[in-house]
Amino acid sequence: MKDYILKFWQGLITIIIGMRVTFRHLFVPAVTIQYPTVKPELPERERNRLYVNMDDCIGCDQCARACPVDCIQIETVKSVPGDDLGVTSNGKKKALWVTKFDIDIAKCCYCQLCVFPCPTDCIYMTDVYEFSEFERENLVYDFVTLTEEEKIEKKKNHEEFMIKKEVEKAAAAKKKAEEEAAKKKENGDQPGEKPPDNKE
Amino acid sequence: MIYDWLHNITGSAIAAAIIQSLLPLFIFILPFALFAVLLERKVSGHMQDRLGPMRVGYHGILQTIADIIKLIQKEDIVAAENDRRFFDLSPILVFAGSYAAFAAIPFSGAFIGSNIDLGIVYIVAVTGLVVAGILMGGWASNNKYSLLGAMRAAAQIISYEIPTLLIVVTVIMITGTMNLFTISEWQTQYFWNWLILGGPVFGTAKILLIPLMVISFLIIFLSTLAEVNRTPFDIPEAESELVSGYHTEYSGMKFAMFFLAEYANMFAVSAIVATLFFGGFQSPIGYLGNVFGVKWLIPIEQFFWFTAKGLFFVFVQMWLRWTLPRFRVDQLMAFCWKYLIPFAFVILILVGLITVLL
Numbered sequence: 438m439k440d441y442i443l444k445f446w447q448g449l450i451t452i453i454i455g456m457r458v459t460f461r462h463l464f465v466p467a468v469t470i471q472y473p474t475v476k477p478e479l480p481e482r483e484r485n486r487l488y489v490n491m492d493d494c495i496g497c498d499q500c501a502r503a504c505p506v507d508c509i510q511i512e513t514v515k516s517v518p519g520d521d522l523g524v525t526s527n528g529k530k531k532a533l534w535v536t537k538f539d540i541d542i543a544k545c546c547y548c549q550l551c552v553f554p555c556p557t558d559c560i561y562m563t564d565v566y567e568f569s570e571f572e573r574e575n576l577v578y579d580f581v582t583l584t585e586e587e588k589i590e591k592k593k594n595h596e597e598f599m600i601k602k603e604v605e606k607a608a609a610a611k612k613k614a615e616e617e618a619a620k621k622k623e624n625g626d627q628p629g630e631k632p633p634d635n636k637e
Numbered sequence: 638m639i640y641d642w643l644h645n646i647t648g649s650a651i652a653a654a655i656i657q658s659l660l661p662l663f664i665f666i667l668p669f670a671l672f673a674v675l676l677e678r679k680v681s682g683h684m685q686d687r688l689g690p691m692r693v694g695y696h697g698i699l700q701t702i703a704d705i706i707k708l709i710q711k712e713d714i715v716a717a718e719n720d721r722r723f724f725d726l727s728p729i730l731v732f733a734g735s736y737a738a739f740a741a742i743p744f745s746g747a748f749i750g751s752n753i754d755l756g757i758v759y760i761v762a763v764t765g766l767v768v769a770g771i772l773m774g775g776w777a778s779n780n781k782y783s784l785l786g787a788m789r790a791a792a793q794i795i796s797y798e799i800p801t802l803l804i805v806v807t808v809i810m811i812t813g814t815m816n817l818f819t820i821s822e823w824q825t826q827y828f829w830n831w832l833i834l835g836g837p838v839f840g841t842a843k844i845l846l847i848p849l850m851v852i853s854f855l856i857i858f859l860s861t862l863a864e865v866n867r868t869p870f871d872i873p874e875a876e877s878e879l880v881s882g883y884h885t886e887y888s889g890m891k892f893a894m895f896f897l898a899e900y901a902n903m904f905a906v907s908a909i910v911a912t913l914f915f916g917g918f919q920s921p922i923g924y925l926g927n928v929f930g931v932k933w934l935i936p937i938e939q940f941f942w943f944t945a946k947g948l949f950f951v952f953v954q955m956w957l958r959w960t961l962p963r964f965r966v967d968q969l970m971a972f973c974w975k976y977l978i979p980f981a982f983v984i985l986i987l988v989g990l991i992t993v994l995l
């Protein structure tokens with residue numbers, strides 16, 4: 438009987454204590470943030486959408502190699518001597534035209550491993566985290582600043598330059614061989630077969 | 638009084654009766670449900686340090702209206718294996734049961750649906766329809782969770798009717814009437830005359846009655862809370878166990894009817910508790926109308942006090958909801974049969990002795 442009354446009493450008291458707690462919480466300011474209108478404050482080193490500042494990118498491919506899920510695709514074309522690519526903000530000379538710089542952000546795991554190796558600090562995390570899309574293809578971000586024509590032009594330039602270089606090289610080799618042959622002749626040796634040129 | 642006035646205007650007793658019977662629904666229950674749903678969400682939100690609805694209107698005040706529009710648009714889904722006839726009848730019965738209770742509740746000195754002498758007993762009886770409706774709905778849904786919920790609801794409501802009735806009988810013994818209007822009038826316009834403080838008759842009986850009445854109030858509040866299936870007694874619709882209990886299979890307007898009935902019920906039981914123990918429509922401190930000599934102000938004031946008391950108890954129900962976790966079924970039954978009923982019996986006997994001897 439004593440136990441019974443005690444239980445009843447305890448039940449009543451605990452309910453009253455509980456109700457006091459909930460009543461106090463009625464006047465505690467809410468922790469809710471009205472999200473789309475009020476954005477939560479992000480932590481200092483948050484990792485969200487990647488951004489590449491192409492003005493600074495030297496196309497070194499370090500970021501693509503660091504990426505554990507291979508979501509960065511970089512293709513580059515060497516510049517030709519006449520091209521002026523400018524310098525990066527920390528004074529490095531650019532030598533490559535970047536013709537393809539795709540980040541498949543759908544694959545990206547936001548590990549930030551690509552950010553550290555970059556010698557010019559041009560790939561970094563922004564504070565944008567709302568970038569959902571209806572089509573998966575739209576999540577492949579293309580950062581290249583060159584237009585299609587420019588890309589083709591750069592490639593052509595490079596190819597022509599390479600051909601020119603080869604031709605020059607071949608000519609130089611021929612000249613050298615001839616000179617050597619002449620030398621040998623002078624010395625009275627038998628002229629040897631000219632080694633075949635690899636390209637021509 | 639409103640009935641006489643309506644009778645004068647329309648000139649026909651039937652028209653007056655029909656209008657009178659629709660009044661509580663349109664000027665009271667629907668606006669109240671709109672308000673209570675919002676209140677519930679706001680109270681729950683703030684008790685959990687959230688904000689509750691914020692988007693529709695200023696601080697979400699139009700949220701319920703938006704919800705109603707959504708509910709009206711919804712498809713009324715009836716599964717192939719449902720027992721169509723009873724499935725359709727159930728929400729009507731549930732709503733009718735809770736609406737019928739409003740007939741005998743005195744809203745103010747000038748308005749009571751039907752001033753019958755059986756008052757409180759009528760209310761307890763007619764809310765029995767709700768049990769039938771719930772059981773019917775659960776059974777006709779042809780869904781095991783619905784059926785389980787409905788059976789739990791039936792067991793619970795019927796069990797908890799016993800302590801409710803015992804306390805009602807206690808009150809009847811003191812007041813000597815079952816008419817809720819008379820009970821309200823009897824507890825005069827000063828709060829020290831309310832039944833929770835022993836009633837208007839001064840003397841030793843009043844002093845002795847006070848502790849008994851406080852306990853009676855607690856018992857009837859808890860048992861009526863259980864009758865309307867609110868947390869912590871919401872095991873018939875325990876979301877975490879039974880999906881949503883007996884109204885799992887309902888959608889659209891039928892669901893809305895269950896919902897409306899739930900809120901109507903919440904107010905009905907609050908009103909009954911307020912009427913029995915807290916003076917009903919009576920003001921706690923006298924009427925402004927009497928002070929200034931404007932007689933027509935009094936019914937309006939009474940209506941205000943009645944609504945305020947009802948809303949306060951509705952708020953307490955919500956408050957309890959966010960304080961206590963849900964009972965287990967066995968705890969629920971133990972609480973009723975081992976605690977509430979013995980206490981109610983003891984009170985019944987003690988009050989009987991007091992009223993006879995003093």
Ligand code: SF4
Binds near residue numbers: 550
């Ligand atoms: S954050 Fe990680 S996964 Fe994403 S691109 Fe950089 S290295 Fe790859």
Ligand code: SF4
Binds near residue numbers: 489497498554556557
């Ligand atoms: S590491 Fe930096 S500079 Fe190198 S390719 Fe990536 S973004 Fe460009």
